[in-house]
Every structure is written in structure tokens, then in C-alpha cells.
Amino acid sequence: MKIAVQTEAFDLNAEVGALYQANPKVGAVASFLGLVRDINEGQGVSTLSLEHYPGMTEKALAQIVENARQRWEVLDAAVIHRVGALLPTEPIVLVAVASGHRGDAFAACEFIMDFLKTRAPFWKKEVTPEGEHWVDARESDDRAAARWGGSDT
Amino acid sequence: MKIAVQTEAFDLNAEVGALYQANPKVGAVASFLGLVRDINEGQGVSTLSLEHYPGMTEKALAQIVENARQRWEVLDAAVIHRVGALLPTEPIVLVAVASGHRGDAFAACEFIMDFLKTRAPFWKKEVTPEGEHWVDARESDDRAAARWGGSDT
Amino acid sequence: MKVRLLYFARLREVFATGQETPDIPENVTTLADLLDWLRQRGGVWAEELAAGRAYRVAINQDLVERDALLHESDEVAIFPPVTGG
Amino acid sequence: MKVRLLYFARLREVFATGQETPDIPENVTTLADLLDWLRQRGGVWAEELAAGRAYRVAINQDLVERDALLHESDEVAIFPPVTGG
Numbered sequence: 001m002k003i004a005v006q007t008e009a010f011d012l013n014a015e016v017g018a019l020y021q022a023n024p025k026v027g028a029v030a031s032f033l034g035l036v037r038d039i040n041e042g043q044g045v046s047t048l049s050l051e052h053y054p055g056m057t058e059k060a061l062a063q064i065v066e067n068a069r070q071r072w073e074v075l076d077a078a079v080i081h082r083v084g085a086l087l088p089t090e091p092i093v094l095v096a097v098a099s100g101h102r103g104d105a106f107a108a109c110e111f112i113m114d115f116l117k118t119r120a121p122f123w124k125k126e127v128t129p130e131g132e133h134w135v136d137a138r139e140s141d142d143r144a145a146a147r148w149g150g151s152d153t
Numbered sequence: 154m155k156i157a158v159q160t161e162a163f164d165l166n167a168e169v170g171a172l173y174q175a176n177p178k179v180g181a182v183a184s185f186l187g188l189v190r191d192i193n194e195g196q197g198v199s200t201l202s203l204e205h206y207p208g209m210t211e212k213a214l215a216q217i218v219e220n221a222r223q224r225w226e227v228l229d230a231a232v233i234h235r236v237g238a239l240l241p242t243e244p245i246v247l248v249a250v251a252s253g254h255r256g257d258a259f260a261a262c263e264f265i266m267d268f269l270k271t272r273a274p275f276w277k278k279e280v281t282p283e284g285e286h287w288v289d290a291r292e293s294d295d296r297a298a299a300r301w302g303g304s305d306t
Numbered sequence: 307m308k309v310r311l312l313y314f315a316r317l318r319e320v321f322a323t324g325q326e327t328p329d330i331p332e333n334v335t336t337l338a339d340l341l342d343w344l345r346q347r348g349g350v351w352a353e354e355l356a357a358g359r360a361y362r363v364a365i366n367q368d369l370v371e372r373d374a375l376l377h378e379s380d381e382v383a384i385f386p387p388v389t390g391g
Numbered sequence: 392m393k394v395r396l397l398y399f400a401r402l403r404e405v406f407a408t409g410q411e412t413p414d415i416p417e418n419v420t421t422l423a424d425l426l427d428w429l430r431q432r433g434g435v436w437a438e439e440l441a442a443g444r445a446y447r448v449a450i451n452q453d454l455v456e457r458d459a460l461l462h463e464s465d466e467v468a469i470f471p472p473v474t475g476g
Contacts, residue, residue, distance in 0.1 A: 013166045024191030024241040031184050034476050038177030051400050053468060056452035081475060088177040093476050106263050113255055113476060122475020123400035134401040137472030187391050204315050206383060209367035234390060246391050266391060275390020276315035287316040290387030
């Protein structure tokens, strides 16, 4: 299980490959890539600035992955979240889950994303030529996490 | 939308990157990688041999992707399926879906996989030192496809 | 009427052929008729295409039900349930 | 009792500080007490930490509810709802 918070870009081939190349029990890897969207639709360059709570982020992500492992067959997983200044089309987050079968891989991957969105202490600020503002949390993210039920929601 | 049936390996970075690098509206890419598992658990090398129905495979995959587009926001997608002889830990299939938001990307990706498993004309044969046999279709795959409901099930 | 018949995977092996282009009798107008006609060959044909067996049929590369109509030069593929992915 | 207070993101900016290590009165024993005590500072403290406002609190890096007990040297972080991913 790999958990990382970093400013650098990550390599999808290397990260996903590490989950299955040495383990012939892996039949399925579901992965998710979150990217910076161009909120300004081309009206000047905008930057996304990501702040986090060092220490707690890693702890929260490890707990979310552990909760996923208790629900599904997770043979390996990687969660990598970038912080700092990011431009449109740059990857922000990678969640990848390796399992024997696809149902478990998909469910665990989506579960981890839903709780990362609502439980891991990261904050986004949009910086545009017109000024900067903190991104508001979305109720739809809370609903996405709540649908999994259980004590970890 | 990219649909490909090929013997060659594919490059995850290139295939996933092509879905978002030129389109700043993409905020989410969900992808799935299916891999050859070592069914013999180390008891001799086994090969998976994949046969398909040229022409119909591409047509069936294109229809499945089109059905996904009618249900969810799909900004771009790639479906690549390998045929021929494959060894344990080798990728068989990649399904990747780019969308504005993660819910659509995850759902469309899983939908495409479920119908690929039940509608696209590929067949697997396991070749082991003890002999070879065709892989049986699984009822669980039919159930996975059926849960999406609608006329395309 | 001539149709092109294709067989894949296990059925290709059991029938010992991947394709044929038979001349089918005039009274064979639906897929169900065609399957009956093939079963009359007996042996593996009768066995593999028996009513309870799991197999799929595509006409011109679209999966179809047994009541599908046949037309001249149709490509009719018969194959086991798919197992890709 | 001394606790370490951390503020993040918008709250860090509004409070114009990322951390402090105040000496808190003896009668402040729960998180709810601590929030009351901070609100007594008035201004942005009273405003941002008011009952209806959306913010989260972690003690020693675990999200907690308002009835959580405080202990010497606890790390108490107050921050807006998270928006990562």
C-alpha cells in the first residue's frame, strides 16, 4: 500500500505497474485520475493551489485505504495526492486499487475517492488573473461518501 | 473515442494521457486494467490465448461506448483489447473514460467493462503444461451487466 | 439462399471448421430454422446446438434472437458465450 | 493546560495565523469549551466559529465531534470542509 503527498508529478505506468507486475494474483486494477479543470474556459490562465495538513493527510488516507480493505479484496493500492501550484490538465490525484476481480477493484477505488474528497485534509484555492478564492466544499461529495453507509461515513 | 483490438501491448500513460492532455474540461479519468492471472499458482507456466471475431468486436465495443455516452457525460474514452497469446501479469484490456466529474467517469467505465465482458466477442483459452481448455463464461458477469437495466442489457 | 456461417472458439474446434457457405433450403427463413437445419447434420451439430446449450448467434455482427430473419449473403456467426476482458 | 492550535486554508488566512500554543483556562475541558473560549476573542473568531458555520476539527489528526475531551499538549486543528481530490 502506497500513500504519498507530493509536489512532483507522478508516473501512471510506474504507479499502476507496481500494483500488478510482481503479483500474478491481480486480475484487475481500477484507477482514478483527478485533474485540474480550466474553470475559466480559456479566459486567462488559472492556477490551482493545493494546501494540506502534513501528517494528518497521510494518516487519513491510510485509514481510508484500511477501511476499503476491510470491505473488499484489495491486493494492493496506491494513493498519490499532489500539493502546491497546479495548472489546468495537470493530474492532482491518483487512486489505484489492485484486486483479483473487477467488482472489488472498482468499488474500493470509488470508495477511497469518495472519502478522500470528504475526509482527507486538502484544500484548493483557485488563482486567476481576477483574484483568488478558496474552492467551496460540495454537498454532492458528502452524499457520495454517505451512500457507502457504515461507521466510516 | 478510441477502440482497438491488437496483439501488441499498450502504453497506459499514452492512452490515458490522450484523453485529458488536450482537453481542460476533463476533471476525471476512471480506468480499468484487466490482467492475466496465474491460474496455476506457480505450478508451471500457463498462457492465455485470446481469440476474437474481427469486425464484430470493434462494432460491439463501439456500440457499448455509445450506450455509455447516452447515459453519462463521456468527454472521451479508450477501449483497447489484446488478442493472441498472453502471459500472467500481462494486461489484456484497458477501458478508460474521461469526464468532467468522477461519478460519470466511474459509472461509464464500469458499465463498459460489464458489457464488454458479456457482449464483445472475445474468447479465452487457458494453455497449461497439462493441456488446454476454453474458459467458461461466468454467470456473475451476466448479473453485473443486468444490474444496469435498460434496453442495452 | 446462400449464407456465410462462421464458428468461433470452442465451437470452431468442435465443428472442425471456422466457416462455410452452404446453400440452405428455401423453407429455412429464420435463425431458428437454420439451427434446426444444422442440427439435422447429427453428431456434434445436434449436440452442440441442442436447445438447452449455451451459445450465441450474431447476424451481420449484431447479436440476435432466434426469430431473426435470414437474408441472402447474411453473415451468421455461432459462438460460445463470450469470455473476454 | 497548553494545547497546540493549527488553522488551515481559508481559516488560516482569516485568523492571520497558522498556529498558536495558548494557555487555556482550567474550565476548558472539551472541544466545545475550547471553541467557546476562542469565540470570546470576538471579531473573526466569533464570526468564523459561530454555531452555524461549516468547519471541521481534528484532535491529534483525527476528526472529532464537539464533545471530545482535551488533554495537555493535544494538537487541535480547525479547518474548513476539505476540498481535495
